[in-house]
Amino acid sequence: MTEVNFEVFSWGPPLLKFQLPKDELNSVIEISKRAKVFDHSHRLVGQVEQQLKFTKEDSSNILLSIGKYFDCYTEFVLGPDYEEKLNLNGMWINHMEDGDYNPIHIHGGHITFVLYTYVSDELKLEQSRSPRDDIARPGDICFTFGPQMTNTPILPIAIHNFSPDAGQLFIFPTYLSHLVYPFKSKGMHRSSISGNFTYE
Numbered sequence: 001m002t003e004v005n006f007e008v009f010s011w012g013p014p015l016l017k018f019q020l021p022k023d024e025l026n027s028v029i030e031i032s033k034r035a036k037v038f039d040h041s042h043r044l045v046g047q048v049e050q051q052l053k054f055t056k057e058d059s060s061n062i063l064l065s066i067g068k069y070f071d072c073y074t075e076f077v078l079g080p081d082y083e084e085k086l087n088l089n090g091m092w093i094n095h096m097e098d099g100d101y102n103p104i105h106i107h108g109g110h111i112t113f114v115l116y117t118y119v120s121d122e123l124k125l126e127q128s129r130s131p132r133d134d135i136a137r138p139g140d141i142c143f144t145f146g147p148q149m150t151n152t153p154i155l156p157i158a159i160h161n162f163s164p165d166a167g168q169l170f171i172f173p174t175y176l177s178h179l180v181y182p183f184k185s186k187g188m189h190r191s192s193i194s195g196n197f198t199y200e
Contacts, residue, residue, distance in 0.1 A: 010157075012145050012146065012157075013143075013172060013173045013175065014073075014077045014172070014173065015143055015170065015171075015172040015176065016072075016076065016170070016172070017168065017169070017170050018069050018072075018169040018170075018171070019167055019168055019169070020066070020115070020167040020168075021167075024065050024066065024167075025117065025167040027065045028062055028065050028066065028115065028117060029117050029118075031061050031062050031065070032054075032058075032093055032117065032191075032193065034058075035054050035055065036054075036055050036058065037052035037053060037054060037055075037092075037093065038052065038053050038055075039051070039052060039053075040052055040053035040092045045102065045105045046100070046101070046102040046103075046180075047100060047101050047103070048094050048096055048097075048101075048102065049095070049097055049100060050094065050095035050097075051092060051093075051094050052092060052093050052094075052095075053090065053092045054091045054092060054093065058091075059088055059195065060088075062091065062193065063088065066169065069169055070086055070111070070113075070171065073111065074086065074199075082199075084199040084200055085200060086111070086197040086198070086199060086200075087198050088195060088196075088197055089109050089195070089196040089197060089198055090195060091194070091195035092193070092194060093117075093191060093192070093193045093194075094190075094191065094194070095190075095191050096139075096180070096183075096188070096189065096192075097187060097188045097189070098182070098183060098184055098185055098186050098187065099182055099184075100182060101179075101180055101181060102178075102179055102180035103179055104144070104177050104178070104179040105177065105178070105179070106176065106177055106178075107196050108174060108196055109174050109196035109197055109198045110174060110198050110199050111172065111173055111174060111197050112171075112194065112195065112196045112197070113169060113170060113171045113172070113195060114164075114169070114170050114192050114193070114194045115168070115169045115170075115192060115193045115194075116164040116165065116166055116167065116169075116190070116191070117166060117167075117191045117192065118166055118190060118191040119139075119164060119165050119166050119189070119190050120188075120189035120190065122187075122189055123138070123139050123183055123185050123189040123190060125185075126138050126139070126183055126184060126185045127140075127163050127183075135161075136161045136181050137161070138183035138184060138185075139163065139180070139183040139189070139190060140161045140162060140164075140180070140181050141161070141162050141170070141178060141179070142159060142160070142161045142162075142178060142179050142181065143159070143160045143161075143162075143170075143177070143178045144159045144160075144177050144178070144179075145176055145177060146158045164190075164192075174196060
C-alpha cells in the first residue's frame, strides 16, 4: 500500500488509567485497614455485600497519597490554567465476593475514580480461563459510552473492558457509564476504593 499521511481524531469521555507504585498503594491500604467505616449500601447501586464509607478524615488521608493523580487528570483534560479546585463529595471501599456485581450506572458530581487495592490470584486464574479475549471476563470493569452500532462494518469504539490489578487507578467523568461483572471464585477476591469530586 502506498504510504499516506493522516491524522486520527478521537473523542468521547476522557478515561485515564494510572499505576500506583507499591509504596503509595501500601500507604492507601494501611489507611483503609485502620479507617472507621460505615455501611454505604443504601446509597450505592452495587449488589455487593460490603460497601463501606470512609470518614472525611480518613478520606483526606487517602487523598494525601493519591492527590497528584487527580491534579494530573485536571491538567490533561482541562488545561494547566483551570482555576476551580476539586472538592471531595464522598469516598467508599467495596469488598467483592463471588456473585457480587455492579449494574451499569453513573455517578454524581464531575469526576470519579476507582482504585484497586486487592485482586486475588484465584480471580486472575478464573479470568485467564475465559475462552475469548475479545469479550469481558469475570470480574472485569466495563466502561461504555455512545451508540452500540451493529449494522455497519465501521464500528465506533464504544466499550473498554479491563481486568484490573492491584494499584490500578481509573479516573473518569461521572457521566461515563460503567459496570462490574460477577465472578465465581469463592470468597472475597477484590477490593476497590471509589469516590466522587466536584469542581468548585
